[in-house]
Amino acid sequence: MKVVCIGSGNVATHFSNAFKANGAELMQVWSKNQNHAAELAKATGAMPISDLKKIDPTADLYLIAVKDDAIPEVVEALNAVQGIVAHTSGATDINVFAESGMNFGVLYPLQTFSKQKALDFKNVPLCIEAKDQETLDALKSIARMLSPLVYEVNSEKRRILHLSAVFACNFVNHLYALSNDILAKNDLDFEILRPLIMETAEKVQDAFPADVQTGPAIRNDEQTIVKHKELLKDMPELKDIYETLSKSIKKTH
Missing domain, CATH: 3.40.50.720 (NAD(P)-binding Rossmann-like Domain)
Known part of the structure; x- marks a missing residue:
């Protein structure tokens, strides 16, 4: 060919x-x-x-x-x-x-x-x-x-797949980059997060993502959420993202 x-x-x-x-x-x-x-x-x-x-x-x-x-x-x-x-x-x-x-x-x-x-x-x-x-x-x-x-x-379904892929891949990778920024500003190495990233990805290979959600938002751990937002007080854009995602997790669950 x-x-x-x-x-x-x-x-x-x-x-x-x-x-x-x-x-x-x-x-x-x-x-x-x-x-x-x-x-x-x-x-x-x-x-x-x-x-x-x-x-x-x-x-x-x-x-x-x-x-x-x-x-x-x-x-x-x-x-x-x-x-x-x-x-x-x-x-x-x-x-x-x-x-x-x-x-x-x-x-x-x-x-x-x-x-x-x-x-x-x-x-x-x-x-x-x-x-x-x-x-x-x-x-x-x-x-x-x-x-x-x-x-x-078909084209309509393909657009939906592409949109879903942006959420599952592009946005997630951007969140990795933001995590790296937070770590770098505090003299911590991104390397320490790699096992967590791999475990998170492996979980969804045989489970629905919503069924394996973890973290303070799904636990309604407001004390921890308040502490996190305090750490982000000088990073308003990251604080907005944190609040938006936390709200979405709570609403979903």
Whole structure:
């Protein structure tokens, strides 16, 4: 199978490496930044390009892994290609392709990606959608090259998944960063929190999150909550977050 990767960021990098590892030929890597394209192309044996007009029209798959607001521009430039064109966005509707006349679809990986951290794509859920059944079947076969966790999810449901992922991943990681800020200001090391973070993540592997909630808010331990808020008196933004989350926990339980 021949693949053209449009993008050179975190998602593009992991997809390209996964396709290469599973026997696909990476024909080209496109990026507005030629150096970024060259870096990923070198790792995957592809040709780097920075001009959308130079994209080879004979590939089997054109994977669009760029920022959401750049997708329409890329779609417009791919009107002469022969293969399936699929974007990887969780928040962009499949209708972005509606006027294109191409074989199009969505190949959305429900995972967090960083270039510097390798991951096993076989553990990545892939959510697919396509213009018609024939394209969907082809996209399903492509997805199963990479992962056994393939789900048919329409645009509306995919947006809900993406929203849930922001709460479960992006917001949680931001809270880790805020925790680190609190520790650093008090000469404490984030390392001491890592076992707690791992235990919290492991609990929800076989339990519903609401069933394993702990902490002062669920216990209605107002004495501890008051002490915590006193510690945050010089950090009003963190105090607001603390109060909002504590209120949400109490309301939920």
